[in-house]
Amino acid sequence: xxxxxxxxxxxxxxxxxxxxxxxxxxxxxxxxxxxxxxxxxxxxxxxxxxxxxxxxxxxxxxxxxxxxxxxxxxxxxxxxxxxxxxxxxxxxxxxxxxxxxxxxxxxxxxxxxxxxxxxxxxxxxxxxxxxxxxxxxxxxxxxxxxxxxxxxxxxxxxxxxxxxxxxxxxxxxxxxxxxxxxxxxxxxxxxxxxxxxxxxxxxxxxxxxxxxxxxxxxxxxxx
Numbered sequence: 001x002x003x004x005x006x007x008x009x010x011x012x013x014x015x016x017x018x019x020x021x022x023x024x025x026x027x028x029x030x031x032x033x034x035x036x037x038x039x040x041x042x043x044x045x046x047x048x049x050x051x052x053x054x055x056x057x058x059x060x061x062x063x064x065x066x067x068x069x070x071x072x073x074x075x076x077x078x079x080x081x082x083x084x085x086x087x088x089x090x091x092x093x094x095x096x097x098x099x100x101x102x103x104x105x106x107x108x109x110x111x112x113x114x115x116x117x118x119x120x121x122x123x124x125x126x127x128x129x130x131x132x133x134x135x136x137x138x139x140x141x142x143x144x145x146x147x148x149x150x151x152x153x154x155x156x157x158x159x160x161x162x163x164x165x166x167x168x169x170x171x172x173x174x175x176x177x178x179x180x181x182x183x184x185x186x187x188x189x190x191x192x193x194x195x196x197x198x199x200x201x202x203x204x205x206x207x208x209x210x211x212x213x214x215x216x217x218x219x220x221x222x223x
Contacts (some may be wrong), residue, residue, distance in 0.1 A: 017106035060127035
């Protein structure tokens, strides 16, 4: 979930040079459907791995990420859902994890010690919709799209009183073949995309907070 690495860091007293080594984070689960996203992960590689698992019969996968990698995990989940043509959905869960850094002194006078810091984490469940739920969502999207279109027409008609009756008569007339269906389908896709993005808004906010926290840690003065 996280990468190990060493970097120069200020000691507790701020007057002795230390080397900070990030301790390996313990993975909460290592099932076949668990995908751990890091800043160095290959986006296309992990995308293909997710698609392969789903194609082989996996009904759901779980994307895990912490800190700056949260944004990559969110983008991966959204890409999978958008390219699934409505057959996949997401359910994100945010949390806070405790990370431990080992501080090793650069001289003999320093005392090795550990430093605990909190970081944001996310687990995104990407799962297949059953046939009934899929049909219900598509039907609801088309209904909402049709309602939005009619509301827009009514608003336009109210701006032009002299033409309101004519527009109402036009709506009651038989539509040109394919026009109404195409418009409803397009609007339905818009409604579906809006709904998919709602449950990811909080996750995006957490990702931004995590990015700022990580930047603050990395900007500590070095000696």
